[in-house]
Amino acid sequence: MEPLVVVDHVNKHYGELHVLKDITTTIHRGEVVVVIGPSGSGKSTLCRAINRLETIDSGTITIDGKPLPAEGAELARLRADVGMVFQSFNLFSHKTILQNVTLGQTNVRKRSKADADKRAMEILDRVGVANQANKMPSQLSGGQQQRVAIARALAMDPKVMLFDEPTSALDPEMITEVLDVMVGLAKDGMTMVVVTHEMGFARKAAQRVLFMADGSIVEEATPEKFFTDPQSTRAKDFLSKVL
Ligand code: ADP
Ligand code: MG
Numbered sequence: 001m002e003p004l005v006v007v008d009h010v011n012k013h014y015g016e017l018h019v020l021k022d023i024t025t026t027i028h029r030g031e032v033v034v035v036i037g038p039s040g041s042g043k044s045t046l047c048r049a050i051n052r053l054e055t056i057d058s059g060t061i062t063i064d065g066k067p068l069p070a071e072g073a074e075l076a077r078l079r080a081d082v083g084m085v086f087q088s089f090n091l092f093s094h095k096t097i098l099q100n101v102t103l104g105q106t107n108v109r110k111r112s113k114a115d116a117d118k119r120a121m122e123i124l125d126r127v128g129v130a131n132q133a134n135k136m137p138s139q140l141s142g143g144q145q146q147r148v149a150i151a152r153a154l155a156m157d158p159k160v161m162l163f164d165e166p167t168s169a170l171d172p173e174m175i176t177e178v179l180d181v182m183v184g185l186a187k188d189g190m191t192m193v194v195v196t197h198e199m200g201f202a203r204k205a206a207q208r209v210l211f212m213a214d215g216s217i218v219e220e221a222t223p224e225k226f227f228t229d230p231q232s233t234r235a236k237d238f239l240s241k242v243l
Helices: 043-050 072-081 097-107 113-126 142-154 172-187 199-205 223-228 233-242
Strands: 003-014 017-028 032-036 058-063 082-085 160-164 191-195 208-213 216-221
Touching: 003 043, 003 191, 017 043, 017 058, 017 191, 017 216, 032 043, 032 199, 043 058, 043 160, 043 191, 072 082, 082 142, 097 113, 097 142, 113 142, 142 160, 142 172, 172 191, 172 199, 191 199, 199 223, 208 223, 208 233, 216 223, 216 233
Parallel strands: 032 191, 032 208, 082 160, 160 191
Antiparallel strands: 003 017, 003 058, 208 216
């Protein structure tokens, strides 16, 4: 398998707090990796570091063989290559759904408005919200907004998609519609890093689970193995609480 995201001996501190401790892992092209672990273990920080929303103190992160750029147009392109979906949707509230999905395409990918509109409508259709294109985000349900957020990232033709607890802010009845979109993406071969406690998603879509605790990767296994036969005390403890 071809390495796509290579995280090599990465450390990060927030002041005294050592939040990423010598993290090393490789995400291969087409692979779906679920990151799971207690609150405060560094999962979001790891995702944000991969997207360079956070800097790191030491170690390296490369995407498709290239180190993360520090700033400017190259950084904007990196963020397009590494799509990110947050717990809190983060749509532009004063723009329509269609504008949300075209903005990055025209600004960063330099597509014409017509091309961007066409691509946006295809992707909105794929995530099941094409009929909402001219509405404002606040007029959509949480599940619909999150699917738009996924569409916005996908419209940039990312090499990898990062999801940071994408269903945690959703009412239960909306979780499935978002997970279904994600399972579809996984089936289509998208490379994905997904922070989630949704075991069903992990079992259906992931090749690998990374269990993080206290800033370290404590355990790495297939979903089947991890959920039925965790090895570390930390993982056993954690699973007894969430499952
Ligand atoms: P997780 O996503 O696993 O819950 P985070 O990566 O959000 O964990 O946070 C890891 C640790 O870093 C936590 O103890 C959190 O309080 C701390 N932290 C996160 N962001 C910041 C920040 N901007 N400044 C200081 N501490 C932070
Ligand atoms: Mg988090």
